[in-house]
Amino acid sequence: MIFLPRSLAAWRTPAFRRVLREELAALPASSFPLAAFVRRGDRPLSDDLGFEVEAVETEADRPRARIGIHFDVLVACCSCGDEPVLEAGHASLELEIDPQDASVRLDPVL
Secondary structure, eight states, rough: OOOOOOHHHHSSSSSSHHOOOOHTSOOGGGOOOGGGGGGTTTTEEEEEEEEEEEEEOSSSSSSSSEEEEEEEHHHEEETTTSEEEEEEEEEEEEEEEOOOOOBBEEEOOO
């Protein structure tokens, strides 16, 4: 379970986007369903994830945002020889923070 208490506290303030990015960046990569955004056989790499807040629903009754995660993908291909091939990967997720306990629901936007 993911909890974002600092982001919840920053909701509806100018600092919300920054605080949300910081809290997301502090989480382990396994917190995010990156495999859902790569082709079968490819592998998302968890080194150096980048986060952006793409949209925020300011009129919602709880913190809701669309976030983007940038990551590298190790491509599984049969014509690559022995050299690994990396591509840029991107995941979009709908994020909702429960105002009662700061728990987070993440839904992939495929």
